[in-house]
Amino acid sequence: MVNSEAVRTAVGIIGNVISFGLFMSPVPTFISIFKAKSVQNFRSDPYMATILNCGVWAFYGLPFVTKDNTLVITINGFGFFLEIFYALVFFIYSTWSKRRKIMLIFLGEIIFLALLVFLVMTFVHTPNRRKVIVGPICIFFNILMYFSPLTVMTRVIRTKSVKYMPFLLSFANFANGIVWTTYALLKWDPFIVIPNSLGTLSGLVQLILYVVYYRTTNWDEDDEPSSIV
Template sequence: MSLSSPSIAFQLLKVSAITSTILLFCCGMPICHGIYRGDTLGTVKGAAPFLVTALSTSFILQYGILKNDKVVVVVNVVGATLQLSYLIFYYAFTKGRMEKRRMRHIMMGEALFFALVEYLIHFGELLHPESFLGTICVILNVSSIASPLASLKEVIGSKDSSSLPLPLCSANFFVSLQWFIYGYIIGDHIIYTPNMLGVLLGMFQLTLIRIYPSKEISSSESKSSLII
């Protein structure tokens, strides 16, 4: 019984990591719905997270295929499909010729970069294609994880965590923690290194939310107390 317990726990970890990550990828749906309703405008700046995530999930998918890691493959098949769908939707609803042109050029640049890396992996006679692709995955993941650092500086300066949504920060922390544990168990530093940074960033974000409560929440609470 004791021998099977770790195996059961690991299987549960894989299922939980897959499910929670796919749910996190679905966070783009409300954004696209808001654009469809006309609440927000599609812009290159707004599409930036989708541009980065679409590229990173596509590369991580290829890494999972090379490593024959079914967990990584399943998650990133769904992730890449969703992110590419968001990008197409964003492009379709982007207003202005210049904005559309900028977004089209960025998407074409990403496609060419992806094609070049794929060519080098399969036909470039690299000695260690997995390490080469893994390094690119780590760089993209770290870049994506580090992107909120600018907003953290604003939070500290204003002492207001309104720009840090607690549910999303908690979800990012939870997902990063699961992938860190998964990567550590299988001994894959390409997986656990960026997610270790994700865990640390998530802890920092949650700490800031605790230290600097959202002024919007504080304001609404004071209003409700006045009404009562």
């Protein structure tokens, strides 16, 4: 008989692998930044947002908040430090005004995380209650992360072109949502199910747009400077 916990662990490992790929997907962007010694038209906003998202999820996965969520900790802990590295690269190669913005946002995020951990651990004394408090915060930030491609999807519809919406990234987002939803269903956790179900929907919409507008895409047109990556 199949052990449901073993299946859940296997699904979580797959989720870690897919999420790892998503975290590493901006590497070409940073190679470009390193070569140019400038952030060019790239924006730091998505990376700054992901720092906070990974931070709250890593906290959620800790055993004194929720049980048996080690795989939530591992991938979000990795993502937290990787996104800090990405932010550091932006800081180094940005103008002073952008550096100040990055510094202030990062400081605000660290203060928020520190306050969240302090208040929850000090004034909430049972894991179940901690989960109920931290979980909705995680949902909020995860939904923001999953629906950040809305600007790209709007652009696809407007231009009838999927050139700036990579298929593999859209597919990975879709697969990531399915895997983590499955992980949470195997041991019911609404705080993981809700945002990842919406993430699956977001990924599915991106794939549908890809199918609809693939034929109308002019792959030879000049690239526009990217301000959304």
